[in-house]
Amino acid sequence: MKKGISIITFLLLSITAFAQENNKELVTMYENDQASRMNGQIDWAVLSREDSIRRASVDRMIKEGKVKTAQDFYHAAMIYQHGSDTIASGKAVQYMKKAVEMDPSTNKWLLAAAIDRDLMRKGEPQIYGTQFLKNGMNEPYIQYEIDSTQVSDAQRQEYGVPTLAQQKIQLEKMNQKKLAAMLSDKKVEDIAVFIQDHYEDENSEYDLSEMGINSFGYQLMAMNRNEDALIILKLNTELYPKGANTWDSLGEIYQNLGDTQQSIRAYKKSLGLNPENDHARKMIQEQQNSED
Numbered sequence: 001m002k003k004g005i006s007i008i009t010f011l012l013l014s015i016t017a018f019a020q021e022n023n024k025e026l027v028t029m030y031e032n033d034q035a036s037r038m039n040g041q042i043d044w045a046v047l048s049r050e051d052s053i054r055r056a057s058v059d060r061m062i063k064e065g066k067v068k069t070a071q072d073f074y075h076a077a078m079i080y081q082h083g084s085d086t087i088a089s090g091k092a093v094q095y096m097k098k099a100v101e102m103d104p105s106t107n108k109w110l111l112a113a114a115i116d117r118d119l120m121r122k123g124e125p126q127i128y129g130t131q132f133l134k135n136g137m138n139e140p141y142i143q144y145e146i147d148s149t150q151v152s153d154a155q156r157q158e159y160g161v162p163t164l165a166q167q168k169i170q171l172e173k174m175n176q177k178k179l180a181a182m183l184s185d186k187k188v189e190d191i192a193v194f195i196q197d198h199y200e201d202e203n204s205e206y207d208l209s210e211m212g213i214n215s216f217g218y219q220l221m222a223m224n225r226n227e228d229a230l231i232i233l234k235l236n237t238e239l240y241p242k243g244a245n246t247w248d249s250l251g252e253i254y255q256n257l258g259d260t261q262q263s264i265r266a267y268k269k270s271l272g273l274n275p276e277n278d279h280a281r282k283m284i285q286e287q288q289n290s291e292d
Contacts, residue, residue, distance in 0.1 A: 022071045030075035031279045070103035089118035109160035127151045128161045141174040176207040179216040188228040210240040244274035
């Protein structure tokens with residue numbers, strides 16, 4: 001009798017594990033969605049077409065019942081978050097709510113952002129304060145209209161959103177000068193020294209945040225200046241060693257330069273800081289397979 005119970009238990013566990021497996025095709029689509037936005041020089045017409053194809057693929061998967069796990073719905077929500085109409089923004093909210101419902105530990109920031117963007121698409125004020133806009137390439141960022149009475153700062157923090165006071169500081173930082181502007185009269189080595197000397201200066205006129213430095217590194221990559229990009233992205237890991245994204249970017253530049261060993265080491269570091277980094281896991285596997 002005990003043997004029969006053990007077999008049934010094993011089968012139930014196996015079925016549960018199978019049912020909870022994330023959709024691999026959707027994981028790849030999500031990774032491509034993210035990677036396409038990390039390039040410093042984006043062709044928005046091309047990206048818009050790619051986004052449309054990804055959304056159509058998500059619709060197909062939904063109809064076929066292939067979007068099942070919390071992670072699947074999270075990935076679907078992110079893909080729809082990059083749509084340009086209320087249909088897309090509405091689906092982003094719907095799928096993200098489903099992800100959080102299935103797994104309460106899911107990062108809720110995207111749900112707040114999806115709700116805000118959906119309200120913005122409808123011409124209504126946002127409530128969390130995640131949406132910022134530019135009225136032109138050379139215009140400063142502004143925060144989209146917000147109804148600050150609908151959500152408390154405590155609720156914002158619960159969803160990983162900065163408080164209203166922090167959002168004002170965030171906006172100031174977004175309007176700081178970009179490091180790429182220094183390329184006109186400085187070598188990358190000199191810019192790296194400047195970053196190291198001033199990255200803790202809250203009053204710097206340049207964006208020396210983790211994201212700002214990372215973006216500069218990707219701009220250099222887009223210019224085929226990979227050795228210069230390595231200088232900047234390696235420095236970013238030294239200044240912000242707990243940032244999973246800084247190590248992921250370092251892994252990418254090492255991969256571009258053909259240094260597989262260093263690339264895998266950086267990706268593993270990123271994965272250790274963020275176990276949900278599917279991109280790092282995929283790059284490690286691909287490079288290890290290529291060495292076999």
